[in-house]
Amino acid sequence: MRMKLGKYANRSLLTVLLAAGVATVPLAACSGSSSATTSKSTEAETVAATSQAASDSQTVSDSNASDSSNEPLSEEPVTLQILTTRWGSMGDSFTQNQWLKDLEASTNVTPEWQVQSLNDWGEQKSIMLASGELPEVILGSQTFNDSDILNNSEMFLDLTDLIDQHMPNLKAAMEETPELKQTITFTDGKIYSLPRKLPSRPETCNQPIINKTWLDNLGLEEPTTIDELTTVLKAFKEQDANGNGDTTDEYPISGAKGLSMDLLNPFGITDLNGNHMMVESDGSLVYYPTAENYKEGLKWLNELYQEGIIDPESFTQDQTMLDAKRKNESVALVGFDYAWTPDSLFGQWSAEYEALAPIIGPDGKQYAGGDANGVSSIVRNEAEITTSCQNPELAAAWLDRFYTGEASIQNFWGAIGTVITQNNDGTYTLNDPPEGTSADAWYWDQSLRDFGPKYVSSEFQEKIKLSSTSGDGLKMELSKLGDAYITTPFPNVIYTAEESEQLATLTTDIDKYVESTRAEWVSNGGIDEGWDAYVAQLKDLGLDDMIQIYTDAYNRYIAQAK
Incomplete structure (x- = not known):
């Protein structure tokens, strides 16, 4: 049975009371008949315990190791609608990850998973957004992008206060790594989504x-x-x-x-x-x-x-x-x-x-795509709480459990005891995948992998020991072939709502034309003869306007980083 939040629809009153320092809505206070029978003394005790747990979490020497509080987020079982996407036909096997099962048991929150394939997500997404009805929580940056969020901002909550009040693990992470907050703060100053920073990433991409x-x-x-x-x-x-x-x-x-x-x-x-x-x-x-x-x-x-x-x-x-x-x-x-x-x-x-090492080009130089500074491993839109959510405080606190080292590695590779071994010296090693299965395929089967909230601190990263012969350890080993030749990537910039809307239109026509022309030239030639007309057509499609949007967003990003 879903337990509702009660008076959360009066969000403006709640905001005023929170700003005044008055705790009015405990995490356990989902509405409905059961919450109505909760005594005021019990509510006060729940709020006090939650506040103390948040305080304790922030004052712990943040090794980012594990959640400092395993207290239930609700006194009675509640459900939370979770939508996420997966590549191809990967399916929902990751939902059986033991950490997710343990999270359900410890929080008293049962996820109602909706897992969509990215193969047809574009069409399904349009239908869902047009309906105006979204699940309560969204996971994965491939699910909704900047444009989706900004052009439908009335469907997504500003998470700024929720982070401050109910997400001590994420707050600690943002203090240690300021780029997290820079990445998730939109140009209107609001935070509509949560970030992730992946562990053990190679510098070279491919x-x-x-x-x-x-x-x-x-x-x-x-x-x-x-x-x-x-x-x-x-x-x-x-x-x-x-x-x-x-x-x-x-x-x-x-x-x-x-x-x-x-x-x-x-x-x-x-x-x-x-x-x-x-x-x-x-x-x-x-x-x-x-x-x-x-x-x-x-x-x-x-x-x-x-x-x-x-x-x-x-x-x-x-x-x-x-x-x-x-x-x-x-x-x-x-x-x-x-x-x-x-x-x-x-x-x-x-x-x-x-x-191989990067192939030497006609100019005698080598080039590799990658991210030498780790900036691209920090990504926004990994989780959103929608205006459909009946208990945003509970949802925020639930998502905060993802922002510990142990939670993050289990949601990136798989559960401790299945994919990961926790050693007596406090380190973590990855187990070999089943015979005939690639490490990458196993990780995707056992975890959220690239999608969803996660953060591994530099201190916790030292505890992760990877084999250099398989999986992500092999990626890091092979990365050494190209690390010295990495070019500077275009960063993960943020666009204004107007820019985002313009880009959605401009890139649709421009990208389609670029791709079709590329296929024609590779297959049939005629590049020199058609080049000038191709460039002119791109300009007619709005290329200069598109480049200006990219340039403005890039300049804002550089200015903010200084």
Whole structure:
């Protein structure tokens, strides 16, 4: 039975009373018949205990280790509607994470999970927002973005006071890492969403991955330059690289609904945030789809396409079809790609693949996409409390339980005792995944992984011990190949409501045109002949206005960071 909050609809009165220092609504006071029978003395005791727990949590030497209070958040069982999204067909297995079960038992709060696939979330999201009815709590930055929140701000609560009053773990985290508050504070000064800072992140995003067995079969060395890579890829196409007697079944490069933009890394193109913006070494901004090095990179891809090196189905097949080629049962079929680790792409054939240092480009330099300063590991929109929530104070306190070190690692990898071992010396190690399962796939199955609130302090990070041969430990090991060549990523800036609305319109038309033109040029050429008309069409679609919005938001971000 859902317990309602009672008079929380009179939010303005509650705000006034809280500002005056009068505690009027205990976390346990969900409304309905049961809350109506709660005595005033019990309410006062509950408020006092909650306030003391918050105070204690803030004064503890914040090792960020575990929640300082395991007190129930409600005297009687309550439910909380939680909406989140998952990639593809991942499903809701993560909801059986033992930490989440323990959280339910300790807080007396039972989540009512609504798990949506991101495959069709765009359509479902539009329907949900149009209805004006949202679940009480939203998890994951892929669920609602800045534009969704700002253009529907009446559906989302300002969390500023809730953080101050009911989220001591998050408050302590924001004091230790001020970038958290900077990241989640919108231009109107309000906080509509909560952040996350992931543990144990590699600096380089993706590495070049090549089939070393194919190289050995053909007597070739690992390529280091763009010309050497081209030569190797041609050999993969023309010869029986996988050794099965068939010279026509190799795909040196393949893609799904397009090609990975990482293929243009040797030309100085990196795009960590997927908005086509780059920050040059002098701090200036560049929209790279109109840059000369982008043009040269597409010419190279067209050369590969004409040679049959790029799978002709790369622009039409979906991710499932690509995965089937990467993990073909009888023999490896794909020769080169970009990835965190080989096992994240190639399954049973992953042992055949090796990571390379960034390929040296035509200018003699190496480039890698990544985040050398860890700024991009801090992300907003990982949790929102909606105006549909019947007890925002309880929801905030429940979410605050996610902001401890132990909670965060269990919601990033999996539960202690299943995925994680807690050692006698106070450190934590990751267990090996089940046979035949990649570490990444296991983590996603066992946890919220990238999505949802979490924070690991620098002190707690020292307690995490990762193997350098698998999973995130391997990512950090392979990252060393590219760490020295990381370009500066466009930061996680915040837009005004007006800018956000304009971007939603501008990027829809501009991105669609850029992607369709890229596919045409890679497949059929004609880049030089069509370049000027392409740039002119982008300007007609509002390119200059879009770049100005990015520039204004970037300048605000830099000014705020000083």
